[in-house]
Amino acid sequence: MVEPLQPRDCWLTSFLSRFFGPALAAPATLWLALTFAAPLAVVVLLSMHEFPDPFGDLLQRPSPAQFSTILGDGFYLRVLVETILLGIGVTALTVILGYPLALWLARLPVKWRPLAFAVILIPLLTNVVVRSLGMVLLLAPDGLVNQVLGLVGIAPFRTMLYTHGAVALALAQVFMPFLVLALYDVLQGIPPRVHEAATSLGASRTASTFLVDLPLSLPGLRAGIVIVFLMSSTAYVSATLLGGKKVWTTGMLVWQEALQNLNAPLASALALLMTAAGIGFAVLIFVVARKLTPWLSGTPKAAASLPVWLMRLLEVVAPVLGRILLAGALLLLLLPLVLVCIQSFNDVPQATVAGFRAFTWKWYERAIFGGAYAPAFWVSVQLAAATAFVAITLALPAAFALARWKFPGLGVLAAFWTLPLSLPHVAIGVGMLRLLQTYTAVPPFFGLMAVHVVLVLPFSIALLHASVEQLDQALENAAASLGAGPVRRFVLVVLPSLAPGLVAAGIMSFLLSFGEVTVTSFLTTARMTTLPVRIYAEASFSLEPTVHAVSTLLIIATVLALVALGRLVRLDRMHAR
Amino acid sequence: MTISRRTFGKLVLGAGAVAPVHFVTTAIAQPKPGDELVVGVWGGAQERIVREFCEKPLVEKYGCKVSYVLGGTPERRARAYSERGRPSFDVLYLNIFESRQAVKDGVTQAPTAAVPNFANLHDVAKLGGYGVAFNPVTIVYDKRKASKPVTSWKDIWNPEWKGRVAWPSYPGAQGTAGLLMAAKVWGGDEKNIDAAFGKIRELKPFAAIQGSQDQLYGMFDQGVADISIEFGSFTRFYAETRNPNIEIANPVEGQAIAMNVACITAGTRNQKLAEEWINFHLSEPCMMAYAKQIYYSPTVKNLVVPADLRPKLVMGPDVEKLVDFDWDNVIRSQPQWSSRFNREIAG
Numbered sequence: 001m002v003e004p005l006q007p008r009d010c011w012l013t014s015f016l017s018r019f020f021g022p023a024l025a026a027p028a029t030l031w032l033a034l035t036f037a038a039p040l041a042v043v044v045l046l047s048m049h050e051f052p053d054p055f056g057d058l059l060q061r062p063s064p065a066q067f068s069t070i071l072g073d074g075f076y077l078r079v080l081v082e083t084i085l086l087g088i089g090v091t092a093l094t095v096i097l098g099y100p101l102a103l104w105l106a107r108l109p110v111k112w113r114p115l116a117f118a119v120i121l122i123p124l125l126t127n128v129v130v131r132s133l134g135m136v137l138l139l140a141p142d143g144l145v146n147q148v149l150g151l152v153g154i155a156p157f158r159t160m161l162y163t164h165g166a167v168a169l170a171l172a173q174v175f176m177p178f179l180v181l182a183l184y185d186v187l188q189g190i191p192p193r194v195h196e197a198a199t200s201l202g203a204s205r206t207a208s209t210f211l212v213d214l215p216l217s218l219p220g221l222r223a224g225i226v227i228v229f230l231m232s233s234t235a236y237v238s239a240t241l242l243g244g245k246k247v248w249t250t251g252m253l254v255w256q257e258a259l260q261n262l263n264a265p266l267a268s269a270l271a272l273l274m275t276a277a278g279i280g281f282a283v284l285i286f287v288v289a290r291k292l293t294p295w296l297s298g299t300p301k302a303a304a305s306l307p308v309w310l311m312r313l314l315e316v317v318a319p320v321l322g323r324i325l326l327a328g329a330l331l332l333l334l335l336p337l338v339l340v341c342i343q344s345f346n347d348v349p350q351a352t353v354a355g356f357r358a359f360t361w362k363w364y365e366r367a368i369f370g371g372a373y374a375p376a377f378w379v380s381v382q383l384a385a386a387t388a389f390v391a392i393t394l395a396l397p398a399a400f401a402l403a404r405w406k407f408p409g410l411g412v413l414a415a416f417w418t419l420p421l422s423l424p425h426v427a428i429g430v431g432m433l434r435l436l437q438t439y440t441a442v443p444p445f446f447g448l449m450a451v452h453v454v455l456v457l458p459f460s461i462a463l464l465h466a467s468v469e470q471l472d473q474a475l476e477n478a479a480a481s482l483g484a485g486p487v488r489r490f491v492l493v494v495l496p497s498l499a500p501g502l503v504a505a506g507i508m509s510f511l512l513s514f515g516e517v518t519v520t521s522f523l524t525t526a527r528m529t530t531l532p533v534r535i536y537a538e539a540s541f542s543l544e545p546t547v548h549a550v551s552t553l554l555i556i557a558t559v560l561a562l563v564a565l566g567r568l569v570r571l572d573r574m575h576a577r
Numbered sequence: 578m579t580i581s582r583r584t585f586g587k588l589v590l591g592a593g594a595v596a597p598v599h600f601v602t603t604a605i606a607q608p609k610p611g612d613e614l615v616v617g618v619w620g621g622a623q624e625r626i627v628r629e630f631c632e633k634p635l636v637e638k639y640g641c642k643v644s645y646v647l648g649g650t651p652e653r654r655a656r657a658y659s660e661r662g663r664p665s666f667d668v669l670y671l672n673i674f675e676s677r678q679a680v681k682d683g684v685t686q687a688p689t690a691a692v693p694n695f696a697n698l699h700d701v702a703k704l705g706g707y708g709v710a711f712n713p714v715t716i717v718y719d720k721r722k723a724s725k726p727v728t729s730w731k732d733i734w735n736p737e738w739k740g741r742v743a744w745p746s747y748p749g750a751q752g753t754a755g756l757l758m759a760a761k762v763w764g765g766d767e768k769n770i771d772a773a774f775g776k777i778r779e780l781k782p783f784a785a786i787q788g789s790q791d792q793l794y795g796m797f798d799q800g801v802a803d804i805s806i807e808f809g810s811f812t813r814f815y816a817e818t819r820n821p822n823i824e825i826a827n828p829v830e831g832q833a834i835a836m837n838v839a840c841i842t843a844g845t846r847n848q849k850l851a852e853e854w855i856n857f858h859l860s861e862p863c864m865m866a867y868a869k870q871i872y873y874s875p876t877v878k879n880l881v882v883p884a885d886l887r888p889k890l891v892m893g894p895d896v897e898k899l900v901d902f903d904w905d906n907v908i909r910s911q912p913q914w915s916s917r918f919n920r921e922i923a924g
Contacts, residue, residue: 075916140801141800142800244786245785245788253919262658433655433659434659521648529647534647536648538621541619541620541622543791
């Protein structure tokens with residue numbers, strides 16, 4: 001990696017190199033220390049309580065009782081292991097389906113890209129309850145999959161729902177966008193010269209995909225894999241809705257113990273064990289990725305080659321398989337949501353009805369003029385916009401510290417930044433419950449935003465880290481040689497080069513905050529009901545197709561917003577223009 | 578003026594005697610325009626009904642503002658517990674067993690006659706808060722799949738339902754009712770729950786474990802399951818509007834009691850508004866809206882309903898027939914039972 005540009009003066013150089021990195025890392029660290037460390041500390045303290053006592057003091061004599069209960073209990077251990085396996089399964093599925101999708105997106109003509117982005121991001125926009133309903137409509141015994149199979153004379157599979165497979169598919173649908181976005185920017189950032197070099201050395205398109213694109217995209221893949229694993233191993237809403245309590249995840253147990261049984265200590269201990277497993281997985285992935293990408297730390301890599309027979313096989317199979325997987329990925333992203341759109345015109349009293357009965361506009365009328373959804377929608381939009389802005393502002397310097405201004409202790413800080421992702425969100429909620437008195441003293445909008453930033457920050461840092469690592473420093477050197485100072489270089493060279501990464505991270509932060517329900521449902525106050533919390537609350541009684549209409553409106557709005565955004569900001573790298 | 582020691586003593590005593598009066602009068606201070614009542618309630622139809630029949634008249638009468646915290650019971654209860662003594666809610670809605678425990682735990686207030694309609698409540702609705710709606714739990718099933726109508730809780734164990742049962746998840750109102758009724762009909766009770774677990778295990782494999790009425794209706798629609806244990810009230814609405822094949826059984830052993838309870842939090846700063854809110858909830862228009870729109874049965878004795886609605890509700894002598902349980906024992910055993918349920922029944 002090229003060293004960052006160093007100013008000429010010697011004392012300044014040493015001053016900067018010593019303090020610039022920590023200064024860049026400080027904003028994100030401070031934010032997390034102020035807003036995340038407190039609930040985390042509560043969870044740690046609770047996990048060391050011997051007995052649950054909802055009204056007892058937080059500080060008690062530490063006891064390992066909860067941990068020994070869990071570790072000595074076959075059921076808890078089984079659920080922990082199953083959760084990890086589910087996470088690995090979802091991650092694998094996401095990589096297999098998401099990689100061809102990211103390649104497709106990166107190679108698509110620029111004018112189609114906003115639309116393609118919209119396709120990928122749509123699942124993130126639909127509320128988790130609605131999304132899961134779409135999946136139910138797809139996999140049900142009389143659902144779409146079985147109807148299509150029936151057309152070609154295959155007997156229906158009656159037991160697809162309420163299985164690990166159904167949960168994995170639902171989680172893959174919603175987490176695939178994260179992996180694709182993480183990959184997209186990195187794939188975009190591979191200079192075309194590299195492909196030209198590969199072609200001149202005789203590599204076919206398939207060979208250059210496997211030998212050039214794949215290794216060079218490993219930083220993005222690493223970020224994507226860690227994000228998807230941590231999210232899927234801490235998920236609980238989809239698991240509850242599609243697993244029908246036949247599938248157990250640690251997140252579900254944490255929720256049940258903390259809320260239904262008021263046993264916060266056991267819930268906290270479970271959450272911490274899950275966190276430990278998640279961190280272990282993340283470290284493993286980082287180590288493996290570092291082994292696979294020695295050139296990032298300046299060590300040349302041994303020449304990569306594939307056995308001739310394998311290469312020949314890939315030449316034949318890969319293009320076809322790639323298309324099939326791409327089609328599969330697009331279908332998985334879109335089909336459940338098409339069903340949701342159709343349902344939004346269905347004249348039936350509740351949202352879960354399978355067959356189409358009659359056409360109606362009434363759900364749209366209720367969604368727009370019913371009074372309840374519009375205010376919640378605006379709260380969500382404002383919250384998500386504020387969250388995305390703050391998160392990017394904090395994450396950008398942190399990403400530069402990670403990529404360019406390394407200093408001793410940065411590794412520990414980086415692990416701390418990832419923590420909110422590996423702690424099940426339910427557990428953050430449990431920690432916040434104990435702090436509710438303090439929390440309610442904070443203005444409600446700021447309080448929710450502060451917590452949302454915590455949840456979003458790991459993603460924005462991971463995405464921007466990969467983007468910053470990919471910056472072409474030759475451009476900055478050229479600017480410097482033309483006399484541009486650091487500020488001019490940053491504003492005129494670095495920021496435009498980072499635009500795709502910033503847009504991706506911004507959109508993702510916005511959507512994550514927009515859809516967040518797990519922690520928000522603990523923190524929502526009477527004056528601050530977000531759209532997902534409202535929909536989730538209705539699901540606790542009976543959902544009406546109004547939620548489908550809301551989702552459809554959101555989908556249309558996103559497509560329009562992204563197309564407009566595509567006109568303002570280029571979603572591709574400069575060298576590709 | 579000099580004050581002798583004796584006079585001083587009298588003054589102190591007098592002040593001591595008057596102080597509680599002052600305290601009480603501030604506690605039930607008259608609501609001022611602009612006061613805000615915070616209500617924690619389920620979303621959907623129930624939210625709509627209380628907005629219309631409690632919020633409107635309350636705002637008209639006092640010029641106050643009403644805000645809602647929407648969500649399921651577990652989140653609401655956990656919040657109320659964590660805010661004990663300094664609640665951000667004034668009124669919250671709980672299920673029967675949680676509400677009684679919440680009073681014991683000092684989270685919510687026991688009901689009092691300060692709510693005028695309290696006098697009209699059935700006795701069973703006067704515990705742990707103000708019962709606002711009966712929605713008993715019973716067996717619901719697809720009548721096309723039944724060789725004969727279901728008339729007993731034991732019928733769930735008939736071979737024809739093997740593999741088609743969607744058992745309700747525990748804890749939760751339906752799961753609690755299912756477990757306790759199984760114990761009751763198979764020779765156990767709240768204190769001897771083994772019988773229930775043994776018999777429920779016999780039903781395996783389940784078509785599914787259902788986690789909410791909404792999920793169950795989806796399962797019926799999709800042909801995933803044919804029989805379950807659910808609130809009869811809203812299931813009737815579902816059967817009438819959506820799935821005419823679904824039958825709501827009235828077993829000989831009775832339906833298991835379940836009740837929505839409105840609770841005033843301990844430490845609320847809007848005592849009077851909260852009591853007025855609940856009074857409006859127990860008034861005729863609101864009770865009637867619950868009965869007509871979602872078939873939730875009234876908890877007050879003085880409501881007269883149209884003749885065609887009467888058979889769809891649990892009223893009058895039927896209320897006495899609802900099967901009640903020792904809820905103290907039930908709530909005490911919940912962590913242990915839920916742990917057993919996860920291991921032996923679900924999963």
